Amino acid sequence: MELDPRLHFVVATAIIVKDGKYLIAKRAAREKAFPNMWTVPGGKLVTHEYRELPKSVQNYDGWYGLIDWLVRKEVGEEVGLEIGSIGYVTDVVFFRPDGYPVVTLSFWAPYQSGEVKLGKDLTDHAWVSLEEAKDYDLIEGIWKELFIVDEILHVRQGRGT
Secondary structure, X not given: OOOOOXXXXXXXXXXXXXXXXXXEEEEOOOOOOOOOOEEOOEEEOOHHHHOOOOOOOOOOOOXXXXXXXXXXXXXXXXXXXXXXXXXXXXXXXXXXXXXXXXXXXXXXXXXEEOOOOOOOOEEEXXXXXXXXXXXOOEOOOHHHHHHHXXXXXXXXXXXXX
């Protein structure tokens, strides 16, 4: 099967912060990419899920704020939580084992409310410090993203440079 080089999956993830800890979750064994590895909540942008949402601008076939919507939807579906304002962390592009390229947009947000209730694609969760996260089999790059958020939080609290 020939893949169209112009097509990509778009994924958005959220590093959720609560009381100085970060929420990580373990992916199910059946996942195509990174089975049984620990990550942060997130998911793919899927056309049929947003096609019926109201358009952002009259007479314009487009949606502003769709990634914010996606992050909140995925956090709700995957871990059952509500989050506060999201902030950008970084982006990464990689190829899945089936050859499809994935553009992942990483965000962070403070915990707002709810109890963790894992969705069907996750098997476990933990609230961890940056140091504790090193003890988990994280997807490559997740620890670095946690580190970036930790730095952002330290600067906001006046402890950074």
